Amino acid sequence: MTDIKQLSQTKVFEGYHAQYSHQSSTLNCTMQFAIFLPPSASEDTPVPVLYWLSGLTCTDENFMQKAGALKLAAELGIAIVAPDTSPRGDDVPDDPDEAYDFGKGAGFYLNATQEPWNTHYQMYDYVVSELPKIIEAEFPVTSRKSISGHSMGGHGSLTIAIKNPDSYCAVSALAPIANPSNGLWGQKAFSHYLGEDRSTWSEYDATALITQRGFDKPILADVGTDDSFEAEELHSQIFLDAAKAAGVDIEFNYHEGYDHGFYFVASFIDDHLRFHAKYLLAD
């Protein structure tokens, strides 16, 4: 069994928020995650889990502190788990320029294949396999889970769900990087983590994946019309077109005047929680 070490525990909305560290065998480093447990969670009444994947530069803290999600999650009876966005520590290689869009804080939820990144940057396996095993062993939760995220985390939630449709009850994304092979952030990350052979990139590109595989689970995405990253980084319209062409029944909303930031996430997170609750809590 993995040893996890509690770093903090704080009562919030009658449930609690806690942070833990553990030695990740997938990432070969010490990782930190945050969990919110609603007041209804107990060994006798375990609750389902929403995994939240954050965007570039974030840690386990940003979503829990800024999204305003915990009140409704407490009411609905859903746990939320927020992992970090990359491996961490002095042994983990980083962007030589310490840029915000690659290396630490920018793991892109993939399994790197290229030196020197492949030793630690295995966030796909961490989120899909190692972390849920720990959560389900250590906390009063069921095996029912769903996944959501923002920006790079929306890329992560979409790609992970499309590749693992049986593992998640539903998927959603806010302002996702939805066609990373086509954007500067994605191209920088993929060329380093996966190499220059672009045929390998489609395994981590939501637009390519949904075209190849389709998707038959509930899927929701929201984007602001004033998101300054849409045209060059997110390409959510390309993803939406691909989803429709693949016959996927996607709920996709543009929101007039909203930008890319956390106030956009906060404004629509309750819609996402209610969406996930519908499937996580279904009989």
Add this chain to the structure above:
Amino acid sequence: MTDIKQLSQTKVFEGYHAQYSHQSSTLNCTMQFAIFLPPSASEDTPVPVLYWLSGLTCTDENFMQKAGALKLAAELGIAIVAPDTSPRGDDVPDDPDEAYDFGKGAGFYLNATQEPWNTHYQMYDYVVSELPKIIEAEFPVTSRKSISGHSMGGHGSLTIAIKNPDSYCAVSALAPIANPSNGLWGQKAFSHYLGEDRSTWSEYDATALITQRGFDKPILADVGTDDSFEAEELHSQIFLDAAKAAGVDIEFNYHEGYDHGFYFVASFIDDHLRFHAKYLLAD
């Protein structure tokens, strides 16, 4: 008229959050504040204002980002203004040790009388007079206002309201420093800002003020039972006893298991917004 300069504007919950800087004639430095305007605010339908005073180390950003207050404020139709917690800039003297509990980020919402602090540290006059004048001149708001705050900001909200009962429709506080003359934070700040003559301290001590003056406006306070600062810094029980002894009709709640942090604020901020709305929006 004061020139104010917009630093950001972001749509949130159909209203908007914005930050401004301006040259403060009270504080003799450039100051920054944040404002949330609900979607109902317009020149034809101005809205009342809740002034929020933050705690030690905070800026105009912490409450807006972390409290989760904007959703309900948007629904209720209340503007929120969050000033910074001290004067700022290279010309402003700071704690020689850059401690978190004195100097920048720790203005204690008072008018300093002692050198070298008295040139800039005049947060009381800034919050009571200069800032509302700017807000009422520049934004679609009415002159109806109330005031709330957390920790050092709860000290600020209580002392300002008790000294200006005709200016505010209501006052509330979360985990306020309620008897600062009796705590280490307050004693450090007051001895530097106001001098060693303790008779001057009572002008900025909520417990002394409510004993001397009473208070006949609506007043609400919440404190967590696991607040590690209660025993040596907050002294909320002493304040509650003084309020009762002065015949003040105070609503005061202890919350089992909550601590001093922002998750406590988030858990109860909606109660405070509804409390203020009852009086701000009354005919």
